[in-house]
């Protein structure tokens with residue numbers, strides 16, 4: 025009789041028969057998400073340097089925000105009083121919040137994990153805090169995101185079999201508790217599969233969570249320092265164990281090549297700080313791989329950074345201008361590069377989807393991977409070190425030819441520490457949600 029539409033639904037529109045890559049439509053109270061989809065990360069209720077209007081314009085369908093950070097500051101209760109996260113940050117489209125679990129175990133000074141929950145010290149002011157499955161759900165209900173996550177224990181890498189099993193079993197008990205206390209019908213609670221790099225634990229975890237019948241599932245405990253090979257082995261093993269008709273989310277994974285890798289293994293949703301973090305370091309994503317905006321070849325390039333791109337940056341500015349902004353350390357540089365990289369990820373998601381729907385995903389994947397130059401870990405590390413060294417060396421010359429007197433040197437060192445501090449906080453959280 026009633027024709028009320030369900031608040032959530034997931035429909036598969038096409039599946040690539042060869043790989044199992046999926047194109048779907050995920051309906052939420054704040055609109056539909058066409059999958060595969062990349063979720064930009066807005067750690068502190070903001071995607072760094074961008075306004076919600078800019079995010080909409082570049083095609084962000086859903087963003088991710090971090091419960092851990094918002095729980096500590098300004099407080100999830102405060103955000104609830106201010107109308108919830110959508111209203112607070114003026115974002116009309118869907119939001120996913122994580123449970124805080126990953127940050128508690130990676131970023132905070134963890135004091136104790138027991139059956140009840142986790143006690144930790146805030147990384148902001150050192151105050152003692154405690155998150156339990158019940159509190160993590162309450163905090164996420166106060167925030168009011170469309171998709172919320174179970175509170176889980178993510179183990180470090182590498183971890184022994186016993187340690188991984190213990191954390192996994194706790195994660196399952198916590199998942200059941202999260203399921204029990206979750207009360208808002210306008211939020212979809214996803215379960216998180218753990219089990220580290222152990223195939224039997226992963227299979228056990230998938231089965232335990234599927235038995236709890238969540239509206240969607242995430243593969244957690246990846247992108248925590250394991251090899252790419254291990255990440256894909258786990259993803260390829262777990263995805264087929266999850267229900268076909270529900271969305272699948274690979275947590276903390278989302279470079280361009282990883283998006284292709286995850287989609288190939290049947291994943292629908294991705295998040296990663298990488299596109300925005302490397303944007304602020306002057307690295308631009310293109311179909312040829314990563315391009316450094318400060319390289320001298322771009323100094324006089326009138327063409328945009330990526331001539332095939334339709335983003336605000338590429339349709340309004342030359343590569344030479346963006347190159348100049350980065351050289352001069354102007355704030356607009358970070359905005360323009362972030363806009364481009366997020367537009368690139370949105371377009372790549374849409375192109376993957378189109379290819380799946382059109383039945384030519386295999387060809388698209390082969391062509392993409394043949395062209396895209398992947399920066400290996402050693403190259404990335406070397407580039408990072410080189411940038412830091414070059415930046416430090418160039419600094420005294422930027423002070424209008426002054427010699428580095430004591431005061432200047434002090435400023436320089438403190439600025440450098442800040443840059444390194446930011447970077448090490450990022451590294452601590454790997455590619456997860458700390459931008």
Ligand SMILES: [Zn+2]
Nearest residue numbers: 333335338364
């Ligand atoms: Zn662009």
